[in-house]
Amino acid sequence: MRKINWVVKSASIDDVERWFIFASTVKEDFYNMDLANDENYRSSMIKNIERGTAIYIEDSSKHDSPIIGAMTYSPNQNHIGWLAVHQDYRKKRVASLLMKHMLGELSAAQEIRVKTFLYDDKYGKAARNFYKKHGFIPKDILMKEKGYPHPVQVFVKTLK
Numbered sequence: 001m002r003k004i005n006w007v008v009k010s011a012s013i014d015d016v017e018r019w020f021i022f023a024s025t026v027k028e029d030f031y032n033m034d035l036a037n038d039e040n041y042r043s044s045m046i047k048n049i050e051r052g053t054a055i056y057i058e059d060s061s062k063h064d065s066p067i068i069g070a071m072t073y074s075p076n077q078n079h080i081g082w083l084a085v086h087q088d089y090r091k092k093r094v095a096s097l098l099m100k101h102m103l104g105e106l107s108a109a110q111e112i113r114v115k116t117f118l119y120d121d122k123y124g125k126a127a128r129n130f131y132k133k134h135g136f137i138p139k140d141i142l143m144k145e146k147g148y149p150h151p152v153q154v155f156v157k158t159l160k
Contacts, residue, residue, distance in 0.1 A: 008101040011054040022067035048072040069094035080114035
């Protein structure tokens with residue numbers, strides 16, 4: 001079996017449609033929200049791409065080099081905005097590589113935050129396990145969060 005060398009790339013405007021195609025492939029993981037056609041999500045992702053805070057990994061062994069994992073983050077707010085991995089590429093270190101890259105970008109931060117589904121919500125089980133594995137601990141529960149039809153939980157990782 002050959003070793004795969006995934007490379008984290010910064011998304012550019014040329015990647016916008018590929019990004020939304022990828023978002024469509026993982027919508028089941030996000031409360032089945034149609035993110036690719038949601039104007040708030042689209043404008044947020046485009047802003048992240050323009051700011052250089054949208055990263056991804058693609059499978060260059062496939063003819064169309066599909067995006068297989070992607071993340072957005074905010075160095076100003078020390079926050080992970082969005083993280084997803086295509087189901088065929090899970091448990092292959094894709095998310096961990098994105099996390100490592102992002103943490104390198106936020107090296108001056110004291111802590112990093114992320115919101116995910118509550119402890120008893122099936123949609124967030126993999127995300128919660130991933131964040132815990134990477135040293136995040138559960139904190140606040142937000143009962144009403146703009147744009148979400150459900151409560152969310154904040155996870156925090158102390159960096160210093």
